[in-house]
Amino acid sequence: MNWIAIGSVSDVPRRGARCVATPQGKIAVFRTADDKVFAIEDHCPHKGGPLSQGIVHGAAVTCPLHNWVISLETGKALGADEGSVRTIPVRIEGERLFIALEPLASKAA
Amino acid sequence: MSEKLVIIGNGMAPGRMLEHLLEAAPDRYAVTIFNAEPRVNYDRIMLSPVLSGEKEFEEIVIHGDGWYIKHGITLYKGHRIVAIDREARTVTSDHGVAEGYDRLIIATGSVPFIIPVPGKDLPGVLSYRDLDDVNAMLPAAQSRAKAIVIGGGLLGLEAAAGLKERGMDVTVLHVMPTLMERQLDPAAGYLLQKAVEARGIKVMTKANTKAIVGNGKVEGVELMDGTIIPATLVVMAVGIRPNIALAKDAGLEVNRGIVVDDRMQTSDPAIMALGECAEVGGHVYGLVAPLYEMARVAAAGLANGEDRRFVHSDTPTKLKVTGIDLYSLGDFADGDDREEIILRDASAGIYKRVVLQDNRIIGTVLFGETGDGAWFNDLKKKATDISEMRDTLIFGQAFQGGASSDPLAAVAALADDAEICGCNGVCKGKITGAITGKGLTGLDDVRAHTKASASCGSCTGLVEQLLKLTLGEAYNPAAVQPMCGCTSLGHDDVRRLIKAKGLKTIPAIMQELEWKTSCGCAKCRPALNYYLVCDWPDQYADDYQSRFINERVHANIQKDGTYSVVPRMWGGVTSAGELRAIADVVDKFGIPTVKVTGGQRIDMLGIRKEDLPAVWADLGKAGFVSGHAYAKGLRTVKTCVGSDWCRFGTQDSTGLGIRIEKFMWGSWTPAKVKMAVSGCPRNCAEATCKDVGVVCVDSGYEIHFAGAAGLDIKGTEVLGLVKTEDEALEVIVALVQMYREQARYLERIYKWAKRVGTAEIKKQILDDVEKRRAYFERFVFSQKFAQVDPWSERVSGKDKHEFRPLASVGFAEAAE
Numbered sequence: 001m002n003w004i005a006i007g008s009v010s011d012v013p014r015r016g017a018r019c020v021a022t023p024q025g026k027i028a029v030f031r032t033a034d035d036k037v038f039a040i041e042d043h044c045p046h047k048g049g050p051l052s053q054g055i056v057h058g059a060a061v062t063c064p065l066h067n068w069v070i071s072l073e074t075g076k077a078l079g080a081d082e083g084s085v086r087t088i089p090v091r092i093e094g095e096r097l098f099i100a101l102e103p104l105a106s107k108a109a
Numbered sequence: 110m111s112e113k114l115v116i117i118g119n120g121m122a123p124g125r126m127l128e129h130l131l132e133a134a135p136d137r138y139a140v141t142i143f144n145a146e147p148r149v150n151y152d153r154i155m156l157s158p159v160l161s162g163e164k165e166f167e168e169i170v171i172h173g174d175g176w177y178i179k180h181g182i183t184l185y186k187g188h189r190i191v192a193i194d195r196e197a198r199t200v201t202s203d204h205g206v207a208e209g210y211d212r213l214i215i216a217t218g219s220v221p222f223i224i225p226v227p228g229k230d231l232p233g234v235l236s237y238r239d240l241d242d243v244n245a246m247l248p249a250a251q252s253r254a255k256a257i258v259i260g261g262g263l264l265g266l267e268a269a270a271g272l273k274e275r276g277m278d279v280t281v282l283h284v285m286p287t288l289m290e291r292q293l294d295p296a297a298g299y300l301l302q303k304a305v306e307a308r309g310i311k312v313m314t315k316a317n318t319k320a321i322v323g324n325g326k327v328e329g330v331e332l333m334d335g336t337i338i339p340a341t342l343v344v345m346a347v348g349i350r351p352n353i354a355l356a357k358d359a360g361l362e363v364n365r366g367i368v369v370d371d372r373m374q375t376s377d378p379a380i381m382a383l384g385e386c387a388e389v390g391g392h393v394y395g396l397v398a399p400l401y402e403m404a405r406v407a408a409a410g411l412a413n414g415e416d417r418r419f420v421h422s423d424t425p426t427k428l429k430v431t432g433i434d435l436y437s438l439g440d441f442a443d444g445d446d447r448e449e450i451i452l453r454d455a456s457a458g459i460y461k462r463v464v465l466q467d468n469r470i471i472g473t474v475l476f477g478e479t480g481d482g483a484w485f486n487d488l489k490k491k492a493t494d495i496s497e498m499r500d501t502l503i504f505g506q507a508f509q510g511g512a513s514s515d516p517l518a519a520v521a522a523l524a525d526d527a528e529i530c531g532c533n534g535v536c537k538g539k540i541t542g543a544i545t546g547k548g549l550t551g552l553d554d555v556r557a558h559t560k561a562s563a564s565c566g567s568c569t570g571l572v573e574q575l576l577k578l579t580l581g582e583a584y585n586p587a588a589v590q591p592m593c594g595c596t597s598l599g600h601d602d603v604r605r606l607i608k609a610k611g612l613k614t615i616p617a618i619m620q621e622l623e624w625k626t627s628c629g630c631a632k633c634r635p636a637l638n639y640y641l642v643c644d645w646p647d648q649y650a651d652d653y654q655s656r657f658i659n660e661r662v663h664a665n666i667q668k669d670g671t672y673s674v675v676p677r678m679w680g681g682v683t684s685a686g687e688l689r690a691i692a693d694v695v696d697k698f699g700i701p702t703v704k705v706t707g708g709q710r711i712d713m714l715g716i717r718k719e720d721l722p723a724v725w726a727d728l729g730k731a732g733f734v735s736g737h738a739y740a741k742g743l744r745t746v747k748t749c750v751g752s753d754w755c756r757f758g759t760q761d762s763t764g765l766g767i768r769i770e771k772f773m774w775g776s777w778t779p780a781k782v783k784m785a786v787s788g789c790p791r792n793c794a795e796a797t798c799k800d801v802g803v804v805c806v807d808s809g810y811e812i813h814f815a816g817a818a819g820l821d822i823k824g825t826e827v828l829g830l831v832k833t834e835d836e837a838l839e840v841i842v843a844l845v846q847m848y849r850e851q852a853r854y855l856e857r858i859y860k861w862a863k864r865v866g867t868a869e870i871k872k873q874i875l876d877d878v879e880k881r882r883a884y885f886e887r888f889v890f891s892q893k894f895a896q897v898d899p900w901s902e903r904v905s906g907k908d909k910h911e912f913r914p915l916a917s918v919g920f921a922e923a924a925e
Contacts, residue, residue: 006916015628015654018915029915033628050670053658055631062631064658064666069631101919 003091003098009037010095017052017061020099027088027099028052030072032059038072039090039099045070045083111139114411115200115208117190117355118216119144121153122384122400124171126214129408131180137412140182141208143200145217146239147187149174153239154397154532154565157429160243160271163609167869175868193359195377212379212411215356215367219349219385219395224259228321234343237268249342250275256342257281257330259318261288263428265346266301269310270430272344274609280338281305282316282330292426292437296453297476300460304433313338351386351393366393371418373407383407389419396424397532397564425486425531427479427567436479438486440464441472452503461503468496481505483571484519487527520574529571532564540572544579551585552576593632595624600853604640613645615652629655636854639741642777643849646891653908659739662911663899664721672721673714675738676728677774680748680767680786681709690731698724708745708783710736722912725900734774734898741855742777743784743845746770747795751788751805760805762788765834769841775896776888779852779861782845797825800858801841806830810837814844814870815862823859826867829875843884844874850887 012018012031019042020027026042028051036059042052049065059072069078075087089100116123119142127140144150150172158164177184188202193213201207221236223229235245246268249256253276258269261283273279281288287298288305302312317333321343329339351366362368362376366388373381373389383403385395394400402419409417425438441464443449452461459477463470463485470489475482484506488495501508506519523529525538543549543558555572556563562572576584591597598606603622612618615637619629629637634655641649653661664672678687691711695703701715716724725735737744746769749755751762766786785796786803796802798818802825804811809832816825828844831837847870852861862870873880903912 004918006918011910011915013654013910018910021914021917022919024919026914047668048670050666053662053666053670055634055657056654057628057630057634058626065668067631099918 002101004101006097006099008095009035009092009097011097012037015056017054017056019052022101026050026052028061029090029097029099030056030061032056032072037090037092037097039088040070040072040075041085041088043085044068045077045085046081051085111137112211113209114138114140114212114214115210116140116142116214116216117193117200118142118214118218118384118386119146119150119184120216120218120384121150121171121397122218122404123214123216124150125401126216126383126404126408126411127180127182129405130411133408133412133414135180138212140180141185141210142177142182143185143188143190143202143206143208145187145189146241148240149177149184149186151240152564154429156237156240156243157267157271159240160246160268161274161609162271163274163605166240167873190355193355193380195359195380198379210379212381214407215361215375215380215382215386216384217352217355217386220352221345222348222350223345224318224347226318226320228323228327229345231321231323231327232325233323233327233341234321234345237264237344237346238349246272246342246344247275250277252341253277254341255280255339256344257338257340258344258346259330260346260348261285261312261314262291262346262348263289263426265344266305267429268344268346269305270308272342273308273310276611277342279309280311280313280340282318282332282338283312283314284317286314288312288314289426289428289437292474293435293476294441294462294474296451296462297435297437297460297474300458300476301428301433301435304458308432349385349395351388353386356382356386364388371406371420372410372416373403373419374410381407381410390421392421394424396426398424398534401533422490425482427482427531427565429565429567434475434477434479436473436475436482438474438482439470439472439489441474447471450499450503463503465495468494468499470495480519480570483527483529483531483568484523486531487524490528517574517578520571521578529575530559530561530564530568532568533560535559535561537575540575541579544576549576550580550583592636593630595619595626595629595633596622598622600636600856603637604644604851604853607640607644613641613648615641615655631657635660639777639779639854642895643891646894660741662718662721662908663735663737663739663903664716664718665739667714669715671715671717673712673738674716674721674724674728675706675710675712675736676733677736677770678710679770680746680763682748682763682767683711687731687733690728690733694724694727697727706738706745708738709747710738710745712738719912719914722903726904729898729901729904733900735900737774740777741780742775743770743773743782745783747783747785747799749786749788749793751786755788757791758788758805759807760788760810760834762786762794762803762805765803765805765810765837766794768834769838772838773842773845773888773892775898776845776849776892777895778845778849780855780857782848782858784841798822799825801844803837803841808832810834812837812840812844815859815867817857817859821859826862828867828871839881839885840874842888843881844870846884846888847873850884 006020015033017028017030027039028042030038042050044063046068049063051061053064054061060069062069068081076084091098152169155169190200191203192201199207199209221238235242256272256277256279258265258281261281269279269281287295288301319333320331322329322331327343329337331337353363353367356367357363367382367386369375369382369387369389373383375382384400406417406419409415423439428435448465450463462474464472469492473485523537527537529537540561562569592600638652638655658666664674698720700713704712706712746766748763748766752758782800784801785794785799787794787796788805796804798816802813809830811830812828813825814828817823
C-alpha cells in the first residue's frame with residue numbers, strides 16, 4: 001500500500017466532497033455528517049457524472065446528473081440501479097488524511 | 110312565493126342545517142341570517158390550531174362569501190339581534206335592520222362563563238370562544254410574556270397549548286384535583302397533567318381563584334391561599350352557558366337552554382332553536398356531533414321531509430393538542446354493579462380503562478393510544494355482550510377473533526354502521542358507499558361528499574384506511590404523499606409545522622418531525638433548506654451542502670461535468686460594452702459554445718469548474734451579475750421593446766420588465782420563476798405562457814399567471830387589470846411571495862395555483878389590499894438578505910474549496 005497525504009479532514013466540508021487529481025482521473029473524497037471520510041472514483045457508473053458534486057446524505061451520495069445514489073462504503077449503486085465505482089482506502093492520522101494508491105504505484109513502476 | 114326563514118346566529122349548527130335544507134328543499138325559503146360576529150361561518154373546533162399558528166383563519170372557513178351569494182342567502186355580518194316581536198313576527202338588529210319571518214331559528218350558541226371575582230373586567234382578561242378572542246390573544250402572545258389559563262378542561266388546555274406554541278409562559282389553574290375531571294378518571298387525568306407539563310406548561314390543581322389583580326390592566330391572579338401568580342394575559346375557560354337571553358326576553362320557554370322538543374320546536378310553533386343554546390330532553394350540548402344531529406332534525410322539519418327526531422347519545426371527547434392522544438366516552442365512575450378492565454403501560458405512557466355493566470361497555474377512557482376508540486364506541490352503542498372476548502377486550506380489536514394486528518384488517522372488520530366520524534355522524538357504510546358509488550379517489554373527495562374527517566380531522570387515518578380497503582392498489586393518497594422516504598409527512602405538513610413549531614434548522618426539523626434517516630436525502634434536504642430560507646430569511650443560515658450543485662456553485666452543471674454561465678441582461682437589453690466583455694471572456698477562457706437563450710440572454714457553455722471564479726471576475730468588471738439561470742429562483746423577465754420603439758406599444762414594457770427584474774432578482778422560490786412583459790396584446794414577449802406575465806394595454810397592465818411552456822403547455826390565467834406600474838409591481842411581488850410561502854418545493858406556479866384555486870389567489874392578492882401589502886412587505890424583507898450577487902462573493906473568496914482540487918498526486922512521479 002502506498003499511502004499518500006492529501007490534506008486534512010477539515011479541508012473537506014461536512015456532508016460534502018473535494019477532488020484529488022491523479023493521473024488516472026479524479027478521486028472524490030467525502031466527509032459525512034459524523035466525520036467519516038470515504039474516497040471513491042469521481043465517476044458515476046451510470047453516465048460518468050462527477051459524484052463529488054452530489055448531495056451527501058448518510059454514507060451515500062446522489063449523483064448530480066441523474067440522481068443515482070451511490071454507497072460511499074461499498075461504491076455500489078443503491079436502490080433499483082445496478083453498478084459500482086472503485087473505492088479507495090482512506091486513513092486518518094490525527095487530522096491528516098491519506099489515501100492508498102496501490103494501483104497507481106504499480107502502473108508507475 | 111317562498112316563505113321567509115330568518116336565522117339568528119351563524120355558527121356551525123345553523124350552517125349545517127342550511128346545507129341539509131338546501132339539499133332537500135332548495136327553493137322553499139328565502140333565507141336571511143343575522144350573525145353577531147362580523148364574518149362568515151367557520152369551523153369553531155379548529156380555533157385551537159389557529160391560536161397555535163398551525164392553521165390560518167381562511168383554512169377553517171366552512172362557507173365563504175361566495176356560498177351565500179350562490180344560494181341567494183342574505184347574510185348580515187356583525188348584526189346582533191336585540192329583539193324578537195313574536196306578534197308581528199319580526200326581528201330587529203342592533204343596527205336597526207328589521208326583518209319579518211314566517212319561520213325563525215334561534216341559534217345563538219353559548220356564552221363563556223366568567224367567574225364573578227374582582228378584576229374580571231380588567232383589560233387582558235379574555236374568554237376563549239370565537240375568532241375575536243383568538244385575535245385578542247395573539248398580540249399578547251407575541252410579547253412572549255406570562256399567561257394564565259383558568260380552567261383545566263378541554264377548552265382551557267387547548268388554549269394553554271396554543272399560547273405555549275406561540276411562545277408564552279403558560280400556567281393552567283384548575284380548581285379540581287385532576288384535569289378534565291368530567292371526561293377523565295383520576296389516573297388518566299394524572300397522565301394528562303404529566304403530558305401537559307412535559308410541553309412546558311405549568312399546571313396547578315386545586316387552585317381556587319380569589320381575584321384577578323392589576324392596576325388598569327391585568328398583572329396577575331390571586332388564589333384563595335393568598336398566592337399571587339403574575340401574568341399579563343388571563344384566559345377564562347371554565348365553561349359555557351347556553352345563550353338564552355334573547356329567547357327569554359321574547360317569552361319563550363327556557364330552562365338551562367331554550368327548551369325545544371325532539372323536533373327542535375320551541376314553545377312558539379313558528380320558532381325553532383338549535384345548537385348550544387337549545388335544551389332537548391333535559392340535555393344541553395357542547396360537542397359538535399349532537400349539534401349536527403340537531404341540524405339534521407331541524408332541516409328535515411323545515412323541508413317537511415322525513416319525521417326525524419332527536420335522540421340523545423353519548424359523544425366521545427378528544428383533545429385536539431398535537432401529540433396528546435386522549436379519548437373518553439360515556440360513564441366511567443366506579444360503582445358496585447360495575448366492573449372495570451385496565452391496561453397500563455407506564456413506559457409507553459399508555460392507559461386504557463373500559464367500564465362494564467352486565468358485560469356491556471358503558472364507558473371508556475383511553476390515553477396515549479386511542480386507535481380502538483371507534484371500536485369501543487361501537488360495542489357500547491350496540492350494547493354488545495363482551496363476555497366472550499373479555500380477556501383480550503382491553504388490547505383492542507386487533508386481538509379479537511384471531512384477526513391479525515394489521516390496522517387495515519381492524520377497519521375491515523368494523524360493521525357497516527360503525528361510526529367513523531364522530532363530529533359528523535358518518536358511518537363506515539356511508540363512506541365506502543360514497544367511494545364506490547361516486548367514484549371517489551381521495552381524502553378530499555370523501556370530505557366533500559360525506560363530511561367525514563372534515564371537522565376536527567381526528568378520524569382522518571380511519572378514512573384513509575377505508576379508501577385503501579375499498580380502492581385497493583388504485584388508492585394513491587396524494588394528500589399524504591410523503592416528501593420522501595425519510596418521513597411520512599407531506600410537504601404541506603412539513604411547511605406548516607416549521608412555522609407552528611418555530612423550527613429553524615434542518616437538524617431541528619429532522620429531530621422534531623421524527624425523520625427516519627440521520628441526515629435526510631437528496632430529495633428532502635434541498636426542500637427543507639428552501640422552506641427555512643423562505644420562512645426565516647433573517648435567522649436561517651443557508652446550508653449550501655443541502656443545495657443541488659448548480660445552486661451551490663452558481664452555475665449549471667453539464668453532462669461532461671463542465672459548467673455553463675449566464676449573466677443577467679436586465680429585461681433582455683444589452684450594450685456594445687457588455688457584448689465586448691462577453692467576447693473577451695469567451696476568448697480568454699477558450700469557452701467552446703456561446704448560445705442565445707430563450708430568456709433573452711447569453712449562455713457560455715463548457716467552462717471548467719476551476720475557471721468559474723476567474724470568469725465571474727472578468728464578467729463582474731463589466732458590470733454583470735449572476736443570472737441565476739441555475740436557480741429555483743427568479744430567472745428572466747423577457748420583454749418586448751414596447752412604447753419606446755414599437756408603433757403598437759401601449760406602455761413601457763421594457764422599463765417595467767427591468768424594474769421587476771431589478772426588484773426581484775436573487776429571491777429563492779419553490780421552483781424556477783420565469784416572467785415576461787409584453788407591450789401590447791400582440792404579446793411578442795410571449796407573456797401568456799409564463800409563470801407570471803404582464804400584457805400592457807391602453808388602460809393599464811393586465812397581470813397574468815400560472816402559464817407553462819415546458820413539460821406541460823398551458824396558457825396563463827388572468828389575475829386582473831391594474832392601472833399603474835407601481836400597482837403592477839406590488840401585485841406581482843405579492844403573488845410570488847404567496848407562492849413562495851405556500852408551494853411545495855419544485856412545484857411550479859401553475860401547479861400550485863391549480864391546487865389552491867385561482868379564486869383564492871385573486872381574493873388574497875387583488876381583493877384584500879392589506880393581505881397583498883403584507884405579502885409584499887415580507888418579500889421586501891427577505892430580499893434584504895437574498896439580494897447579494899453570488900458571483901462577486903465567490904470572486905472575493907467565498908467557498909474557495911468548491912473550485913479547487915484538494916490535492917494533485919501521482920503526477921510528479923510520472924514526470925520523473
